[in-house]
Amino acid sequence: MGRMGSNSRSHSANPNDYKLLEEVGYGASATVYRAIYLPFNEVVAVKCLDLDRCNSNFEDVRREAQTMSLMDHPNVVRAFCSFVVERNLWVIMPFMAEGSCLHLMKIAYPDGFEESAIGSILKETLKALVYLHKQGHIHRDVKAGNILLDSNGAVKLADFGVSACMFEAADRQRSRNTFVGTPCWMAPEVLQPGSGYNSKADIWSFGITALELAHGHAPFSNNPPMKVLLMTIQNAPPGLDYERDKKFSKSFKEMVAMCLVKDQTKRPTAEKLLKHSFFKHAKPPELSIKKLFMDLPPLWNRVKALQLKDAAQLALKKMPSAEQEAMSQSEYQRGVSAWNFDVEDLKAQASLVRDDDEMMDEDEKFKPVSGDKIETSWRSSLGKLNENNESYWTDYKGEINGDESQQVECLNKKGKDLESNLLESAGQQKTGWKTNESSSEATASTSEKDTVQAKPKPLIVKSRQTQSGPLTPGAGLGHSVSERGRIFERNENENQPVIDKGKCEVRRTPSFSGPLMLPNRASANSLSAPIKSSGGFRDSLDDKSKANLVQIRGRFSVTSENLDLVKDIPSSPVPRRSSQGSPLRKSASVGDWVFDYRQMPATLSMKEFNNSNLPASLLLPQLQNLFQQTLIQQDIIMNLLNSLQPAEAVEATQNGKLPPLPRSSENNGNVETAVSERERLLLAKVSELQARMSNLSDELNAEKMRHNQLQQQLNAVCGQENGERS
Numbered sequence: 001m002g003r004m005g006s007n008s009r010s011h012s013a014n015p016n017d018y019k020l021l022e023e024v025g026y027g028a029s030a031t032v033y034r035a036i037y038l039p040f041n042e043v044v045a046v047k048c049l050d051l052d053r054c055n056s057n058f059e060d061v062r063r064e065a066q067t068m069s070l071m072d073h074p075n076v077v078r079a080f081c082s083f084v085v086e087r088n089l090w091v092i093m094p095f096m097a098e099g100s101c102l103h104l105m106k107i108a109y110p111d112g113f114e115e116s117a118i119g120s121i122l123k124e125t126l127k128a129l130v131y132l133h134k135q136g137h138i139h140r141d142v143k144a145g146n147i148l149l150d151s152n153g154a155v156k157l158a159d160f161g162v163s164a165c166m167f168e169a170a171d172r173q174r175s176r177n178t179f180v181g182t183p184c185w186m187a188p189e190v191l192q193p194g195s196g197y198n199s200k201a202d203i204w205s206f207g208i209t210a211l212e213l214a215h216g217h218a219p220f221s222n223n224p225p226m227k228v229l230l231m232t233i234q235n236a237p238p239g240l241d242y243e244r245d246k247k248f249s250k251s252f253k254e255m256v257a258m259c260l261v262k263d264q265t266k267r268p269t270a271e272k273l274l275k276h277s278f279f280k281h282a283k284p285p286e287l288s289i290k291k292l293f294m295d296l297p298p299l300w301n302r303v304k305a306l307q308l309k310d311a312a313q314l315a316l317k318k319m320p321s322a323e324q325e326a327m328s329q330s331e332y333q334r335g336v337s338a339w340n341f342d343v344e345d346l347k348a349q350a351s352l353v354r355d356d357d358e359m360m361d362e363d364e365k366f367k368p369v370s371g372d373k374i375e376t377s378w379r380s381s382l383g384k385l386n387e388n389n390e391s392y393w394t395d396y397k398g399e400i401n402g403d404e405s406q407q408v409e410c411l412n413k414k415g416k417d418l419e420s421n422l423l424e425s426a427g428q429q430k431t432g433w434k435t436n437e438s439s440s441e442a443t444a445s446t447s448e449k450d451t452v453q454a455k456p457k458p459l460i461v462k463s464r465q466t467q468s469g470p471l472t473p474g475a476g477l478g479h480s481v482s483e484r485g486r487i488f489e490r491n492e493n494e495n496q497p498v499i500d501k502g503k504c505e506v507r508r509t510p511s512f513s514g515p516l517m518l519p520n521r522a523s524a525n526s527l528s529a530p531i532k533s534s535g536g537f538r539d540s541l542d543d544k545s546k547a548n549l550v551q552i553r554g555r556f557s558v559t560s561e562n563l564d565l566v567k568d569i570p571s572s573p574v575p576r577r578s579s580q581g582s583p584l585r586k587s588a589s590v591g592d593w594v595f596d597y598r599q600m601p602a603t604l605s606m607k608e609f610n611n612s613n614l615p616a617s618l619l620l621p622q623l624q625n626l627f628q629q630t631l632i633q634q635d636i637i638m639n640l641l642n643s644l645q646p647a648e649a650v651e652a653t654q655n656g657k658l659p660p661l662p663r664s665s666e667n668n669g670n671v672e673t674a675v676s677e678r679e680r681l682l683l684a685k686v687s688e689l690q691a692r693m694s695n696l697s698d699e700l701n702a703e704k705m706r707h708n709q710l711q712q713q714l715n716a717v718c719g720q721e722n723g724e725r726s
């Protein structure tokens with residue numbers, strides 16, 4: 001452990017001097033906690049950077065952390081000090097009690113702030129940029145998520161230094177064909193292979209941030225990252241629209257237009273921009289900003305509510321009938337942070353996203369929160385993609401058919417309901433707190449005709465026991481990678497302080513370098529909680545939940561306690577064989593089918609069933625019942641198989657939850673082959689069951705005929721007897 005930087009009022013580099021309290025945010029590589037610096041009894045923020053998740057080497061991290069600690073400006077979040085605690089870098093900073101502008105918009109201002117607040121926020125941010133540029137620094141990540149607010153209205157630009165250092169220096173970026181940034185906010189010259197960039201890139205991002213604050217989201221933010229890149233390069237720059245943005249002043253529109261000029265040489269410097277009339281008339285922050293959060297609950301509770309909201313989105317993602325679409329939608333809307341991606345991955349992902357947006361219009365359609373960093377390795381591919389742009393997007397459009405987009409729309413509507421329910425249940429601590437009800441309204445805009453009939457009951461999502469409560473001892477920094485993958489165990493009591501600091505760890509997602517589609521990764525700015533593996537999550541459930549546990553998918557569990565609620569969520573409009581009219585309902589949280597036996601007709605006992613003397617009128621319904629059940633089971637099997645990741649299948653096999661996966665000499669342990677073999681095996685079983693069913697039907701028919709014959713004989717005999725008597 002070592003000290004890496006300090007200021008005049010010295011904060012120690014001893015983790016035991018810091019009492020970590022609630023989680024107040026997290027990003028691509030870090031989790032941020034409110035904490036008490038015990039020697040001064042001072043509230044601070046501790047940003048725990050997981051060094052394993054950083055792309056830079058330790059020297060880069062160290063250098064940038066030092067730079068950060070040298071920052072000295074009222075509008076720049078500086079580091080008091082930073083030091084390494086085993087595999088984490090702790091950066092001690094002033095605590096900004098109201099969090100980021102992005103969080104504030106997400107929780108209370110989904111359509112953006114009013115102009116006076118925007119003016120103040122932007123002016124203070126611009127002062128920070130003037131300072132940084134004078135110091136020879138480029139921030140490279142100006143966005144609402146990195147503009148922090150304090151309860152007195154102070155505005156500070158964050159994430160300079162340490163986070164920037166997580167990504168490699170410009171020369172190396174070029175040589176490695178990688179670049180890190182947040183696509184919606186990235187300047188065209190930053191995206192163009194070969195073209196250099198300078199501090200004017202921050203001015204572009206500043207202009208995008210202005211639009212973000214005005215609308216609640218950045219332009220193009222509902223698009224897949226690659227499309228954002230192409231739009232930024234090829235389309236006219238976004239801006240405030242004369243018609244649509246009537247409520248904003250001319251000088252605001254002008255200022256934004258000055259920033260969003262594609263030719264970087266024509267953009268003003270930060271210093272010059274600060275002299276613009278828009279900023280001359282900006283109100284002092286304590287007048288225009290403080291009122292924004294007057295009625296809101298504390299930051300950590302907002303964070304918790306946002307996490308739940310994201311959990312709802314992720315729950316939707318697990319719906320089997322539209323899971324691919326949901327994944328694309330919600331993954332991108334939440335943003336992606338710190339992903340490596342390549343063109344093929346993006347293409348695959350893009351093909352699953354509805355392409356109903358053109359340029360500025362999409363601002364109206366979505367209220368998302370995209371915005372996180374991506375680490376791209378696309379530079380070399382981009383030129384090629386540009387050439388093939390037309391066919392690329394034609395292909396992409398061609399792959400979406402009407403049904404699929406309907407599914408997405410329906411899903412989005414469900415998402416809205418689900419989100420608002422979750423938010424309601426999670427965040428009703430304070431009256432007057434505006435919920436973000438309209439946050440997904442645009443995605444639901446065309447869904448009136450879909451099949452959602454009833455507002456679902458609040459879904460009890462058993463995610464981590466507490467999501468922003470203090471940490472409890474136990475998790476170790478020095479654990480193996482897999483161990484560190486576990487989430488903090490948390491104490492139910494929020495105010496109970498934390499831990500053995502040396503044992504604190506940054507939560508970790510399974511992979512940060514995989515393609516976009518693979519891991520369920522929460523984004524920095526959406527505050528969606530990172531997902532831990534199913535197994536780990538199971539561990540975190542309390543005993544009662546474990547006892548009632550029906551199923552765990554990702555972060556979600558369905559227990560027998562909430563099964564009924566889950567079942568009440570309307571099913572997808574997508575026709576599914578044998579599910580129509582059946583008692584199967586889609587479970588929003590688990591993405592599987594839940595079978596409601598209570599709706600089945602009462603079944604006979606085996607003994608009764610084996611009684612061959614039973615009349616056909618009794619047997620037939622039983623057979624129909626059996627047949628229906630078989631089809632349902634087939635559906636369940638197929639859905640389970642579809643939703644089972646290969647790794648999960650192997651894990652389940654190892655745990656003995658599933659029969660062993662077949663291993664042939666050809667597959668040689670290959671998981672995918674094994675899983676598909678297993679699938680074949682199960683399908684064969686299903687076919688066998690169907691064959692048996694059909695045999696039974698034949699037998700039944702034969703029995704029926706015999707029964708009829710006997711009946712006729714009986715009638716004949718009775719007729720004879722009657723005749724004789726008369």
Ligand SMILES: Nc1ncnc2c1ncn2[C@@H]1O[C@H](COP(=O)(O)OP(=O)(O)OP(=O)(O)O)[C@@H](O)[C@H]1O
Binds near residue numbers: 032093103159337525
């Ligand atoms: N000093 C602070 N006081 C209060 N909240 C903070 C502070 N620093 C960061 N946060 C919160 O934590 C979140 C994540 O922090 P930060 O952006 O620094 O992490 P990161 O990993 O660098 O994220 P990114 O994905 O943007 O790189 C912020 O969006 C903010 O809401």
